Amino acid sequence: MRFLEWLGAWVIARLSEFGTIVLLYRETILELFTKPRVKHILAQMSHLGVDSLLIVSLTLLFTGAVFALQTADILIRFGAQSTVGGIISIAIGRELGPVLVGVVCAGRVGAAITAEISTMKVTEQIDALRVMAVSPVNYLIVPRMLACMMVVPILTVFGDVIGVLGGYLVAVYYSGISSYSYINSIHTFAEVFDLTGGMIKAIFFGNVIAVLGCYYGLHCPAGAEGVGKATTRTVVTSIIVIFILNAVLTFILY
């Protein structure tokens, strides 16, 4: 009986949370065109995007390298070394690039957004905005959402290139596949939509990361402990949503 009570309370809490996030989305969409803050958007793109370049590069470089390490030997054994570049570029462009960049950004960007907004909430800065007749949604959420929706796809393209380069380094200098064969197989098998499809996914992931980061920041429990909890919830929830959304988008796009 107690378990059922707990389960019921958990389901109601999650549904209530989902409803609040949907309302926040609605408010954000309505605020999108009321007062464009170009300067804020560019500042957020610089703050959230440029600072993530290194971690995105390292993640995709090693992922591409390991992917080549695992596949090249087997494909050479079956005489299919001319497909290595294509397989790596398709896998990275369609799935690994957007998903890994999404996960990295959930940890790096989402956490930063929540930490900043929840600290503003705890120190009454959000209340100060409201008292000064400035909508926190317009001032804080809209620029972050638009910045993330632009920055995550850009980071994804950048990550894709680095990932394919990582695969190239291992395939050519370790597994012995010729440089021409690697590059030619990319031309042969990969299509532009493998890259653009990944970018479309990344736009959605950027949106999710920003809105969830802002939501948990605005609804963080009081105190320093609350800031920590809110940040953790942003990262965990964003990663879960990114994986679910990725499956849905893969069904739709490919």
Add this chain to the structure above:
Amino acid sequence: MIRLANVCKVYDGKYALHDVSLTIKKGETLAVIGGSGSGKSTLLQLLVGLIRPDSGEIYIGGQETTHLSEKELDRVRLNMGMVFQYSALFDSMTVGENVAFGLREHKNLSEDEVQRIIREKLALVGLPGVENKMPGELSGGMKKRVGLARAIAIEPEIIFYDEPSSGLDPITTAKIDELIVDMQKKLGVTSVVVTHDMASACRIADRIAMVYEGELIAVDTVTRFQRIEDERVQAFFRTLRPETAERDDQQV
């Protein structure tokens, strides 16, 4: 200027404020006193529209605000300024940017005019030349004064103060009190000051209102308020140091 009619606010089934009715005249300074958890901060949050009452009405400048949308309420808020308990300065901005925030958001002024207002308001609160400092470089009292400069920058008709003396030493508290009185004299603003500091309330207010366990139990001028024989009111007066009470008596 401000009127509350039978305002109630409930949290978790318990009244934070119960049936509060109060009128604040234009140009008046009202101090709202009460112990921790008495409901005085809830009252302030209701006045500025950060929370909505469960019943009752609030009128600001003749406009009923409880049923307004957030956007409509923003228009009313353009006539308000608020000094927060912990200043609530935007820590990613300089002092000057904090003071200019409302101007840049709502007034279409040239940058020269904005800079002139920043210098003027900072000078008014006794902090000339700090516009390029970050809030983190300031002391608690200086932050409160910058908060006040930010609140008066858009020249509001009403200023709300949330615990202006909390966390400050007695000398800085006295300076902040002087500033509050100065604002009333120089700018003619209506002020509502929420405080638990009785000495401070006696120094700055025209009238004092006391909130006790969510109910407004007394509202009167400072002189008459001191003579109220209610034990809950007198308990607050006993917190005054003898010399402060004596001096206030002489002023009366």
